[in-house]
Amino acid sequence: MPAMTEALLKVSLNHYLVLSAILFTLGMLGVLLRKNVIVILMSIELMLNAVNITFIAFSRYSGNIDGQVMVFFVMTIAAAEAAVGLALAVLIFKRFKEVNIRYFEHLRG
Amino acid sequence: MNMQLLQDVVLVSPLIALFAMSLLPVMMKVFQGNREPNPYVTLFIGFIGLSLATGLTAALSGADKTAFSGAIVFDGITAWMSYLVYLITAVALMLSFDHVATRGRQFAEFVFLMLSSVLGMIILIMSNDLIVTFIGIETMSLCLYILCAMSKEDVLSKEAAFKYFILGSFASAIFLYGIAFIYGTVGSTIFPDILESVGTLISTNTLFVVGLAMVTLGFAFKVSVFPLHAWTPDVYHGAPTPVTAFMATAVKASTFVAFLRLFESEGYGDAVQFQNVLQWLAVLTMLIGNVAAVMQDNFKRMLAYSSIAHSGYIMVGLIAAGFGNNFDAGATSVIFYLFSYALMTLGTFAVVAMFEKAENSTVGMNELKGMANRYPLLSLSLTVLLLSLAGIPPTLGFFGKFYLFSAAIEQDMYWLVLWGVINSVISVYYYLRPIVMMYMSDDVPVEIVGTNGMTRLTVIFTAALIVVLGLMSSPVLKAVQRSVTNLF
């Protein structure tokens, strides 16, 4: 147990930053690689949440409360974004009967 | 405290007025049982909203105040850029009123969304805090995503909207990530704080630099700077033309203002790496926009690429403002260029809008053939607009470019300006092509059908304005200068 506490106590800002970076990269990779529209939307949410971790980490380690307020803003916006995104996804699905983004390549050149 | 809040609210009163008016048509529609109000009434209400906002802005101008604990600033640039955005919006509303893809059963919602988007833009313009900037961008963009999809045409516009949405959100995340880093290193997201510490942090703190770069790239996405430009042709192409016109002008105008505010610091003087990267981005943006436009046969896509190129030119001014010793001159040139660019782009897209007979039609270069024989005034206007885009004197476009290049030369950025010049020459090639089609072909021209009174008015009005203001650019320049230096 103490070892664990020790480990936890040793967790520094950098750990959080690395975590958020990993999450962010995972989100990015999801956007880059997944073909399903819904999964892509989720990956974007993942990216935003990774950022939230960063905010909170910075806020926590600097003792500045602003960062945590910002997370609320971000969450609100993420929600709005999700709403719009899903609406668009539904629209797309209705039109194309498909959620694979490779089907939307009419605009090119 | 209360007094303070009141003052703060007064400063954002244009936003409130605009929002209230934008709700009105939708409310009417709701209360009338989802029956579309008379589009004239909707349009009229939209205009009232814009005029109210303009009036309030004018009344408040000269304040040079901050509000909401410094999160919002109301200075000369705010006022001036707000006017510009309101003007663009008014024109865009007129275009959408005429346009086959946007008029009809959802015009009330359309107006609501457009004015809400303007709301976001004004927030962006006013913002003095990165988080507010983020909120502004998102408000603006979310409305735009929907606006793009709000066409009766249902393949391209939907695809455009979706692409825009995914990529936009992707870029927003990057932007936000950058904010987080800046917040972490500076301890604040308010511009003055950030700008104050740029000088010390930029050469010492990698995390700060990373954050700054990511924020910059977030802006770069919105103004379609290479390599974040790829969405632009597709989205501009797929979106209804009035929306495209709106996006190409208003979004760029407001985003560049926020972009500009980020660079209002002496501290960038030593950031050679950063400057180099930005310069290369500017050059590549100009190049990619221009060379790709050369190969386009689709008029709208060509304009989309050209708008990428113009972002590149504006970046020149931005770099001159940020990395030189005379921010005011650079900022003046950027704002002046945004103004001239808005006018000519609106006019040109208006011509595209006129040629779109059906919601899913695309306007090829060939459709302009012989146009001068049938529509001499329109052709002349389009010629003026295109020459202005190409920067041929004595149009406004020339003076815009002239001031941009002047600002850069003042900072001895010859290399950058040289690229600007080379690109201007390339751009002449494709800007002249529609003129060739219109004047130098004897084909029977396409007939322009449908209601397009306001669109026609827009084309002629912008063209005339471009010539007149080109010949008398001094008052405009003076106004911009004063707005930048807050001397009213």
Add this chain to the structure above:
Amino acid sequence: MGSTGHHHHESAPVNLTKSNLMFVALSALLLGGIGYSLRGATAVDGLFATLLLAPLFGFLFNGLRFRSPNAMLSGTVATLAAFVSFVCSVLLVVKMSGAGGAPLSAQFFDWMVVGDLSVSAGFLVDKISAIMILVITGVGTLIHLFSVGYMSHDERPSKYFAYLNLFLFNMLLLVLGDNLLVMFVGWEGVGLCSYLLIGFWFSDSEKAAAGMKAFITNRIGDAGFLLGIFTLFFLFGTVNFSEINMRAVQFGIESGWAGPMTLACLFLFIGATGKSAQIPLYVWLPDAMAGPTPVSALIHAATMVTAGVYMIVRLNPLFLAAPNVLHVVAVVGGVTAVMAASIGLTQWDIKKVLAYSTVSQLGYMFLAAGVGAFGAAMFHLMTHAFFKALMFLGSGSVIHAMNGEQDIRKMGALQKKLPITYGTFFLGWLAIIGMPPFAGFFSKDEILWLSFHSPLGHWSLWLLGLIGAVMTAFYMTRLMALTFWGKSRVPAGVNPHESPLSMTIPLMVLGLLSVIGGWIGIPHVIGHALHVPNVLEHWLEGAIHGIPGLQPGSAATEIALMGISVSLAGISAIAAFTCYVRRPELPGHLAARVRGLYDLVSNKYFVDEFYFGKLINPLVEGSRNLWAYVDVNFIDRGTYLVSDMVRGVGSVARTVQNGNLQQYALYIALGVAATLFLVMR
């Protein structure tokens, strides 16, 4: 002829009236202008103006009615114009000699005043130009008169006379100009007229080409002339003849080859070789025979081609200051004299023979000038003008009689058919082969003597002159023999008839001059015995610098040389007579003996072929390549390369824009990565 002219006159009355009106208008304008510029002018000014402008009016009159086929009217006006000039010349010369021989001059208006350059339209009659204007207007009038008959059947006589008058005007400018630039105006002007007149029958491509060749060859010379003017101007600060000559004397004699005066003289001499048909620019003159024959007589024998000689004489103090150039002049003259004469031996075209003869005789003049015997050069210039004009006109008369035939192989025994032509031609023949006491004898002999005796001369130069004289005697006799003597080879259907009076009168006058023309320059060795003074030498004293260091020669030597040349010429003439009259088969045998040499000579040493094959055609071909490779394939292709590059990159940009959302996201991601990498570096 008169009736047809009249007929046409009636058929196009409107046209004529129009052109007459225009003439009146233009003349009034011109007269007004002249009157204005002559405010407060003297009688001399008036004489100068009339002298120069009479031909110009003739030109305007005929030029404006160029369509008129009325040769009588055109010819009369033109001849009158020339005659008025002649009268003015005589008056001017009389006035000048009355005033003790001091030059007369007139300044009309400032032409070019730029920086230190100040050129006015100034004219000068001194003893040198006096000879020239008398010859030009005198012989000119005669040739105009001759032309009235000669051109009576031509389609466009008015045009012809207009050109002829214009030529006279330009020639007068050339000789009267008191500075190099006015001379150059005339210099190029006569070239232009020559071009127009050689190509007068332009429907024939070859004739048009001959005109072009003349002009362009002359232009090469003119370019040299211009360079000469520049050199002199920057050396002396003036282009005025009298000042140049004065300064040249002050500068003293220049040795070596790189001195400015030497250079200037060389440049000017290039000009002279062009105009006066010397090696290497003589090639245009034989071709120039494409023009109407009176033109050949006036321009290509009597006047224009002597301009080079005149120019050198005009600048004799300058040339004397550059003795090296004089040597060049002498050698070029001597070699030209021999070479042209040798070609003349083999020609069958009556005019070509005369043309090469002209080239050869011009060579004599340069030889004279080159040994410093400027007076002799002028003398020969004058006598040559008489007898060569005579022979050309005579040949014109023959050609006229032969209905245009020029090949002497198709003539023969014309002496009976054309008695006046024959008689006068005979006199010219005697003059040119240098038989005493005909005109050519005195002048040619003076040249030969001085080329031997002058300190600037050399016995080899004399030898060249002598060989030339012998050849001249041979080919001229050959010409006489084939044309007038022997058996008739005239083709059936051609009935030679004597020409009308308007053509024979000039012949007779010139015949007379060919006899007595030389008597004004009788050499002292003869004159002393006969108590006849050398009028010409006396006349030119003061105007022409004497040969520096000339010692009084031994009379015995002079007489001996004279005897050698006359007797050799006589023998040569007799040989020719034998060959072509007595034993007509002989020349063929002779030619067969030396086939190679004969071919070389009769093909004019292949000089034309060399010029075309090695210079002109490669130039044209090279220009084509320039155009194809530099303009089209290099510069333009370079331009296209840039534009193709732009388009290529544009295509790539379009391919990259493949519509795939994730690809775009990838660009963004890569962009972010790259930016971060670069920024953090």
Add this chain to the structure above:
Amino acid sequence: MLLTAVTFLPLVFALLIACVPSQQTRMIRVASLVFSLIVFAVSVVLVARFDRSTAALQFAERLPWVPELGISYFLGLDGISLWLVVLTTFLTPVIILGSWESISTKVKGFHASLLILETAMIGSFLAMDAILFYVFFELSLVPMYFMVGIWGGTRRVYATLKFFIYTMLGSLMMLLAIIYLMYAHHDTVGLFSASLLDFYKLQIPFVAGTFLNPQTLLFFAFALAFAIKVPMFPLHTWLPDAHVEAPTPGSVILAGVMLKMGTYGFMRFVIPLFPEAAGYWAWLFIFLGLVGIVYGALVAMVQPDIKKLVAYSSVSHMGYIIVGLFAMNVYGATGGLYQMLNHGVSTGALFLLVGMIYERTHSREIVKYGGLAKALPIFTILFLIVTMSSIAVPMTNGFVGEFLILLGTFEVSRVYGVVAVTGVVLGAAYMLWMVKRVFFGPAGELVKDDHHPLVDLNLREIVVMAPLIVLVFWMGLFPNHFLDYSKASIEHLIQTRDAYQLTIHTSAAPGAASGVTSEVVSAAETAEARK
């Protein structure tokens, strides 16, 4: 106000013409002819009131335009620009009359473009503010672009685009240089100014032998713009294409006036603004000019198309002007200026004549002609006269210019002089060879068509040519009538080249005009002082 009048009257007239219904072609033609004659009359007034004793700017007008950057509406006239303005106003009516029949489509547009072009050209000759100059300089491209593109031949679009892009590339470099100068002025004086008069006062650092110093770079930036416009070898390839495809009036105005904007630029900007660099690099420009002379002539010789031949002859002739200007002595400069006028008259006339024959036969291929002299005697006479002028036969205008240029060149170096003189020979060669093939010899394919016999020039065409022919001789015989006006300016330019200054002549014109002028100027000056 005179200069404003002469500059903007054509524009006003163009707007008036635009109001005429486009079917009224006759009225449009008559109106624009009358209008252009009015403009010519105004320019004659300029000549009459011109004070030839001074090198200072006359009739100067100056109003602030963009005072924030020191840009002003500044017009002025001196001996260098005077005749170029008159040449422009003179050629315009000639062109309008000359195109009376050849331009039959879109008549209104054509005349409006022509008049706008006139404004742009006059403006560039009069502008004394660098930005104003640039505006006019670039503006002139647009109507020309349309003239070639709309009324031109089959490859007109290609040609006109090439013309536009080439010229634009050069002029943008110049724009950068102008901006640099504006800031240089700001840095030294503390005030913004784009006035040439102020630019002349700048001392721009120069290092001989290297490229990367301000004066050399600026020099080349300006020189590039003007070299393309002139055009100098090897930037000349747009010219033949543009000429071949342009309609006759377009060619006339292009050769007659627009090319002069380049050489004028050298005289007005390049040489006085960058005296050290111009002096140091003069050899390069003389060399390129000489190459242009010879190369243009050689390539002209082998052209199968008459118009292209004349176009390449322009390259050769413009080479002379460049050589003359860079000889930098009074002869070369005077000759260069005079040759600009000569070339305007002679080559303009040549293009008009080529246009006239083209209207009759619809071909410009030399091989298809021959024997034209017989069929069209009046045409032939005029053509020959103009040819003589073009190959600089004395007593024609061409000689005076060419002589002075050669004289000036020879003063610089005998070698240059000798090379330049070859142009005299080659010029005669290509022109006369063309004349021989077109006019002489047996009747060619196009000439001997018995069914459609060629008609000689009509009265209108003769009237078009008459003033040009008169000028050929007038300028050839009495060059002082023209050069007297330019003498003071040219001598001033040459003698004070290293420290060139221009002043404003306050008592330029008698009467009210001078009062107005000086008031305007002083007002502008005080306005600037106040800042």
